[in-house]
Amino acid sequence: MRKALGVLLVLLLAAPAFATMSAARLEEIATKDVIPEIQMAAGLALVDYYAANKTETELKELATGGATEAIRTAATLALSRVWIGKDLEYRDLIELVNDPGQPAALRAAAVDALLEFLIEKKDSTLETIYTLGRTAEMRYAGAKAYFFKNRSKFKLADLEAICLDDTNPDGYRKAAAELLAGNYLFPPTTAKSQGELEDQALNGKNEYLRYAASQALFTLVVQSDLSEVDLLKKVTSFYLNEAFTEEYKDAYIRALAARWAAGL
Amino acid sequence: MRKILALLGVLALVSLGALAQEYKVVPFGEGDWANLTVGKYGGYLVVGTWNNPKTFNHHIAQETSSTDITSQLHAGLTEVNPITDKVEPALAKSWEISEDGLTITFHLRQGLQWSDGEPFTADDVVFTFNGVIFNEDVRTDYRDVLMVEGQLPTCEKVDDYTVKFTLAAPFRPFLRQIGGAIYPAHKLKNLSRVYNPDADPEALNSVWGVDTPPEEIVGMGPFRLKEFIPDQLVVLERNPYYWKVDPQGNRLPYLDGIKFVIVGGADAEMLKFRNGELDVYAPRPEDLSTLIAEAEQKGFEVRIDPTKPMFGTTWIVFNQDCPNEKLKEYFRMVEFRRAMAHLVDKQSIIDNVYLGLAVPQWSPVSILSPFYAPEVVAKYEYDPDAAAQLLDQIGLVDQNGDGWRDLPDGTTFEFELNTNVGNTVREQICQIFADDCAKVGIKVNFNPINFNALVTKLLGSEYEAVLLGLTGSSEPNSGANVYRSCGGLHFWRYSECENPRPFQQRIDELYDLGVKTYDFDEAYQYYAEFQKLFSENVDLIFTVNMVFRYALYKNLKNTAEFSPLAQALGFSEYLWKENPNMVGNRVVG
Numbered sequence: 001m002r003k004a005l006g007v008l009l010v011l012l013l014a015a016p017a018f019a020t021m022s023a024a025r026l027e028e029i030a031t032k033d034v035i036p037e038i039q040m041a042a043g044l045a046l047v048d049y050y051a052a053n054k055t056e057t058e059l060k061e062l063a064t065g066g067a068t069e070a071i072r073t074a075a076t077l078a079l080s081r082v083w084i085g086k087d088l089e090y091r092d093l094i095e096l097v098n099d100p101g102q103p104a105a106l107r108a109a110a111v112d113a114l115l116e117f118l119i120e121k122k123d124s125t126l127e128t129i130y131t132l133g134r135t136a137e138m139r140y141a142g143a144k145a146y147f148f149k150n151r152s153k154f155k156l157a158d159l160e161a162i163c164l165d166d167t168n169p170d171g172y173r174k175a176a177a178e179l180l181a182g183n184y185l186f187p188p189t190t191a192k193s194q195g196e197l198e199d200q201a202l203n204g205k206n207e208y209l210r211y212a213a214s215q216a217l218f219t220l221v222v223q224s225d226l227s228e229v230d231l232l233k234k235v236t237s238f239y240l241n242e243a244f245t246e247e248y249k250d251a252y253i254r255a256l257a258a259r260w261a262a263g264l
Numbered sequence: 265m266r267k268i269l270a271l272l273g274v275l276a277l278v279s280l281g282a283l284a285q286e287y288k289v290v291p292f293g294e295g296d297w298a299n300l301t302v303g304k305y306g307g308y309l310v311v312g313t314w315n316n317p318k319t320f321n322h323h324i325a326q327e328t329s330s331t332d333i334t335s336q337l338h339a340g341l342t343e344v345n346p347i348t349d350k351v352e353p354a355l356a357k358s359w360e361i362s363e364d365g366l367t368i369t370f371h372l373r374q375g376l377q378w379s380d381g382e383p384f385t386a387d388d389v390v391f392t393f394n395g396v397i398f399n400e401d402v403r404t405d406y407r408d409v410l411m412v413e414g415q416l417p418t419c420e421k422v423d424d425y426t427v428k429f430t431l432a433a434p435f436r437p438f439l440r441q442i443g444g445a446i447y448p449a450h451k452l453k454n455l456s457r458v459y460n461p462d463a464d465p466e467a468l469n470s471v472w473g474v475d476t477p478p479e480e481i482v483g484m485g486p487f488r489l490k491e492f493i494p495d496q497l498v499v500l501e502r503n504p505y506y507w508k509v510d511p512q513g514n515r516l517p518y519l520d521g522i523k524f525v526i527v528g529g530a531d532a533e534m535l536k537f538r539n540g541e542l543d544v545y546a547p548r549p550e551d552l553s554t555l556i557a558e559a560e561q562k563g564f565e566v567r568i569d570p571t572k573p574m575f576g577t578t579w580i581v582f583n584q585d586c587p588n589e590k591l592k593e594y595f596r597m598v599e600f601r602r603a604m605a606h607l608v609d610k611q612s613i614i615d616n617v618y619l620g621l622a623v624p625q626w627s628p629v630s631i632l633s634p635f636y637a638p639e640v641v642a643k644y645e646y647d648p649d650a651a652a653q654l655l656d657q658i659g660l661v662d663q664n665g666d667g668w669r670d671l672p673d674g675t676t677f678e679f680e681l682n683t684n685v686g687n688t689v690r691e692q693i694c695q696i697f698a699d700d701c702a703k704v705g706i707k708v709n710f711n712p713i714n715f716n717a718l719v720t721k722l723l724g725s726e727y728e729a730v731l732l733g734l735t736g737s738s739e740p741n742s743g744a745n746v747y748r749s750c751g752g753l754h755f756w757r758y759s760e761c762e763n764p765r766p767f768q769q770r771i772d773e774l775y776d777l778g779v780k781t782y783d784f785d786e787a788y789q790y791y792a793e794f795q796k797l798f799s800e801n802v803d804l805i806f807t808v809n810m811v812f813r814y815a816l817y818k819n820l821k822n823t824a825e826f827s828p829l830a831q832a833l834g835f836s837e838y839l840w841k842e843n844p845n846m847v848g849n850r851v852v853g
Contacts, residue, residue, distance in 0.1 A: 048849065048851075051850065051851060052851035081540065081849075081850055084539045084540065084541060085536075085539065085541045085850070112539055115535060115539075116532070116535060116536070116539070119531050119532065119535055120532075148531065148534075149531060151553075152550035152617075152688065152692070178557075179553075179554065182553030182554045182556060182557035182558075183553050184557075185553060185556045185557050186552050186557075187552075187553075187619050187620055187621075189620070216557060218560065219556070219557055219560050219561075222560040222561075223560060254561065258561070
């Protein structure tokens with residue numbers, strides 16, 4: 001009954017949005033919809049709009065104090081977009097990302113801007129960062145730069161092994177999973193099918209393998225002919241349904257967000 | 265009422281002005297241009313480049329870090345359609361060829377203006393050829409591709425809008441080759457000793473260096489130089505006098521300009537593209553999985569066409585004029601070069617470096633050229649045993665049992681192999697080659713260096729071995745500056761300009777014969793013989809050729825026809841942005 005009510009409410013909020021989807025309507029959904037997954041899809045659909053229309057100060061406020069997780073995520077991603085290419089100083093970025101006292105959302109937003117500096121660093125420096133960084137974001141940034149620089153050295157099997165090895169640092173495994181996602185899509189001779197990716201996003205051995213599959217699955221779902229309505233139904237079905245993993249849900253949530261964002 | 269009359273007067277004047285100018289109308293939506301649409305104005309195309317330009321003087325530039333920029337500043341009498349690869353009218357609206365094929369008369373568009381507003385006339389064309397291109401003071405490779413039977417054409421003015429070229433012999437690709445940049449007489453004539461005996465002989469070589477004030481650099485291209493900040497940025501802005509219009513009469517280009525962001529290397533360029541700081545990117549094989557995984561999320565697309573190898577070539581060259589006399593002796597032996605060719609494991613390079621997205625290259629002629637003759641080219645397949653045998657034959661053997669082959673005096677035979685640092689694809693190929701050389705006892709000291717430094721070494725004959733690439737085209741004669749013995753880019757043996765080897769003499773002849781006939785089949789035979797001779801003598805050891813691939817943000821329009829021929833910059837005047845305020849996927853203004 002609760003599930004049915006959720007579906008009904010979502011349709012009440014989201015259905016009118018099809019006709020006149022706007023940033024305001026997306027914000028309303030991201031803030032008020034009863035289904036968190038729908039909220040998140042609306043939030044993610046707002047990223048480009050926020051990056052283009054909010055000031056840095058506004059984004060910082062929303063990233064740290066937005067009404068819902070969806071709004072905070074949207075603002076964090078938009079802030080990340082704004083900070084790229086803004087000529088921020090390396091030292092400032094390091095101090096932000098590596099400081100546990102800073103809000104996690106701001107640390108996360110600075111990772112991509114920091115990457116432009118980190119890819120110039122030696123592998124040994126990056127190894128130190130992803131192993132000993134003081135925050136999860138710093139360790140992730142170091143690992144992301146390391147894999148970016150060395151991506152041709154790692155084959156699919158190497159990356160899966162890294163994801164499975166519990167002794168590896170968290171950020172290192174997450175960055176490996178992101179590189180692995182690309183390997184699931186290219187080259188075509190070894191690419192996984194949508195079915196295989198769905199299965200792995202649901203039943204992968206750990207969250208990193210599921211995350212890799214989810215990242216790749218998102219691409220295939222967006223490229224599929226699933227309509228906005230199909231995706232809305234799918235995401236709605238996630239509500240309070242424990243049969244789905246977070247990673248599996250994320251692929252469809254992002255796909256719905258992409259459809260909504262395209263209509264803005 | 266006076267105001268209305270004044271306005272009408274202005275409109276009439278503008279209208280008459282427009283009628284007086286013989287624009288080239290690009291028929292978007294029709295014929296060859298069917299997939300291109302009328303666009304809207306605004307925005308900058310932002311592209312990455314690895315190195316600073318060395319010069320803004322197009323006819324002197326020999327490296328893409330310069331010519332990618334200068335080619336946007338200039339136009340020629342003719343141009344190559346980026347979709348069809350066919351020659352089309354450009355600054356010349358039409359031409360006539362005499363029955364004997366020796367006289368070509370060009371009729372210029374009237375009413376055109378240079379990027380500084382000065383009028384364009386036949387004087388500019390005559391100055392460009394007689395005062396710059398044919399002027400021996402000027403170190404330009406352009407002369408090499410206009411030569412037939414060792415002679416250059418003559419160029420004369422017929423009237424203000426007509427010029428006549430007279431050739432020593434029929435010249436099949438003349439219309440394609442005559443499309444080089446026309447220079448402004450009003451800015452440069454005084455620097456040419458053809459017109460000013462007191463001019464410094466170096467003046468036309470040093471003019472338009474990278475420290476030149478932008479307004480001094482004047483052209484007929486779609487863009488003009490606005491700003492150069494070394495190690496950071498080159499900014500081009502729309503040439504307000506450009507001479508092409510779309511079918512609705514809108515003057516091209518649509519873009520406000522092009523920004524070349526100097527990024528320093530492929531990794532930085534790739535990251536900037538992913539971050540939405542660049543609009544386009546030519547991915548390396550290792551980039552593709554990452555980009556394909558992110559494309560939908562970030563709003564770009566990745567195009568791959570396995571059926572279309574790129575026009576250029578990648579090769580390993582040994583300096584036959586090497587300052588190290590001992591090395592030179594071996595580098596001049598064809599057996600040595602063939603042994604080295606046997607050590608290029610093309611399949612391993614294709615599989616491991618290009619992830620299958622490349623094809624073996626054996627010929628100096630681009631695979632997409634109609635003159636490509638794969639049936640005759642010599643193929644020294646990967647065969648370390650054959651390489652070892654050849655090395656034994658020429659006396660390069662391991663004398664002291666340390667695993668490395670030695671020179672007759674007992675010292676280790678070793679050479680330095682350079683490529684441009686940051687080009688990870690080339691670095692990987694070099695590493696594979698060096699490893700395979702080591703298997704047969706050849707010691708390779710691999711040392712990647714800065715691109716511009718590498719070009720200086722290459723053109724100054726100060727290297728031992730280099731892996732690098734050349735641009736290409738469908739017309740073999742475009743490579744005359746490379747493959748003729750006196751060509752400006754004959755960098756493996758500049759010394760043979762004076763005394764070419766017999767096969768090289770024949771190649772020089774074949775280059776003459778190939779341009780003198782209008783019979784395609786006959787020309788094909790000449791270029792086939794050229795390919796056979798060149799591949800047998802392996803002055804360049806070709807590696808592999810990647811297929812067409814390109815990544816671009818969806819905000820960029822009129823990209824449907826991107827191809828190996830033109831990629832993005834070949835379409836620069838037709839490109840437009842759905843949202844002019846966006847670069848990549850980011851709103852910037």
